[in-house]
Amino acid sequence: ANESDPEMREMAREELATNEELQPRLEEEIKIALIPKDPEDAKNVQMEIRAGTGGDEACLFAGDLFQMYKRFCESKGWQLSVTDFNEGAVGGYKEIDFAVSGADVYGTLKYESGVHRVQRVPVTESNGRMQTSAATVAVLPEADKFEVHVNEGEIKWDTFRSSGAGGQNVNKVESGVRLRYMWKNPNTGETEEILIECTETRDQPKNKERALSRLYTFIYDKEHQKYVDDIANRRKSLVSTGDRSAKIRTYNFPQGRVTDHRIGFTTHDLQGFLGGDIQPMIDALTVAENAERMKEAEL
CATH class of the missing domain: 1.10.287 (Helix Hairpins)
Incomplete structure (x- = not known):
C-alpha cells in the first residue's frame, strides 16, 4: 500500500x-x-622570520608578517610568545623568533615556510618608486626531549644584562642567557657550535628553560631536514618542498592581491590577509597536498 x-x-x-x-x-x-596523518602535524612550533633583500623595507615587511601571524594565532586561540628579536632601524624586525602552541599548530602553519615577497612603494622611498623586498619564514615542529639526544652536561652557559623586558631592572640583573653547545651533525659528520640567546623574560631560570627548548628544536629540525628532503624528493611536491629558499608567495600592494605560487591561489583582499585572515589560503594548500598524497597512496 x-x-x-x-x-x-x-x-x-x-x-x-x-x-x-x-x-x-x-x-x-x-x-x-x-591518508596516513603526519605525526608532526599535532606539534607546537618555533617560527622564525628573517628580513631578506630590501634593507629597511624588508624589516618593515617582516614586521607585517609577524603581525599577520599574531592575529591569525589569536583568532585560533593559540598561545604565541616571542623568544628573541632584533628590531629594524625604522621599525619592523631584522629577525624575530617566536613559539606557538595550541591544537594542530604545525599541521596548519607548515605551509608558511619559504620566501615571502612584497611589491610596494616603501614609506622610506621619497621618489614613489615601487620596490620588491623579501622575508624568509621558517616553521619548525617543536621537539619532544626523547626525540633528540643532547648531553646537557656539555652545554656552556653565560648570563648577560638583558635589555629585553624593559622596566627598572634593565641593567641591574643578568637575566639574559646564552648557551653554547658542540653538536655533531649526523648528516654531514661535522661538529658545529650552536649558539642560542634568550632574553624573553626577566626571570633567568625561565630564559634558561626556553633557550634549552630552542636547542632541542634546532637539533631536531636539522636532523629531520634530511628526512623532510627525502620525502620532498620522493614526492616532487609543489606544496611542501621543505625548501626554505623557495619563493612561495607574493604580496602585491598596488594590485591589492596575494598570490601563492605553489598552487596559483590568489586572494584580492590583501589587507584582510595581512590582518590575519589566512585560513582560506591554508585550506587551499591543504587540499592540494591531500590530492598529491592521495595520488601517492593510489587512492
Missing part, C-alpha cells in the same frame, strides 16, 4: 537525491581519512 502512496514515493525520491549529492563529498572525506 505504501508504494502507491505518492507522498511516500516523493519522500523516498528526495532522500535518494540528497544522498546522491552527499556521496562525492563523503567519498572524498573517506579518502582523506585514509
Whole structure:
C-alpha cells in the first residue's frame, strides 16, 4: 500500500537525491581519512622570520608578517610568545623568533615556510618608486626531549644584562642567557657550535628553560631536514618542498592581491590577509597536498 502512496514515493525520491549529492563529498572525506596523518602535524612550533633583500623595507615587511601571524594565532586561540628579536632601524624586525602552541599548530602553519615577497612603494622611498623586498619564514615542529639526544652536561652557559623586558631592572640583573653547545651533525659528520640567546623574560631560570627548548628544536629540525628532503624528493611536491629558499608567495600592494605560487591561489583582499585572515589560503594548500598524497597512496 505504501508504494502507491505518492507522498511516500516523493519522500523516498528526495532522500535518494540528497544522498546522491552527499556521496562525492563523503567519498572524498573517506579518502582523506585514509591518508596516513603526519605525526608532526599535532606539534607546537618555533617560527622564525628573517628580513631578506630590501634593507629597511624588508624589516618593515617582516614586521607585517609577524603581525599577520599574531592575529591569525589569536583568532585560533593559540598561545604565541616571542623568544628573541632584533628590531629594524625604522621599525619592523631584522629577525624575530617566536613559539606557538595550541591544537594542530604545525599541521596548519607548515605551509608558511619559504620566501615571502612584497611589491610596494616603501614609506622610506621619497621618489614613489615601487620596490620588491623579501622575508624568509621558517616553521619548525617543536621537539619532544626523547626525540633528540643532547648531553646537557656539555652545554656552556653565560648570563648577560638583558635589555629585553624593559622596566627598572634593565641593567641591574643578568637575566639574559646564552648557551653554547658542540653538536655533531649526523648528516654531514661535522661538529658545529650552536649558539642560542634568550632574553624573553626577566626571570633567568625561565630564559634558561626556553633557550634549552630552542636547542632541542634546532637539533631536531636539522636532523629531520634530511628526512623532510627525502620525502620532498620522493614526492616532487609543489606544496611542501621543505625548501626554505623557495619563493612561495607574493604580496602585491598596488594590485591589492596575494598570490601563492605553489598552487596559483590568489586572494584580492590583501589587507584582510595581512590582518590575519589566512585560513582560506591554508585550506587551499591543504587540499592540494591531500590530492598529491592521495595520488601517492593510489587512492
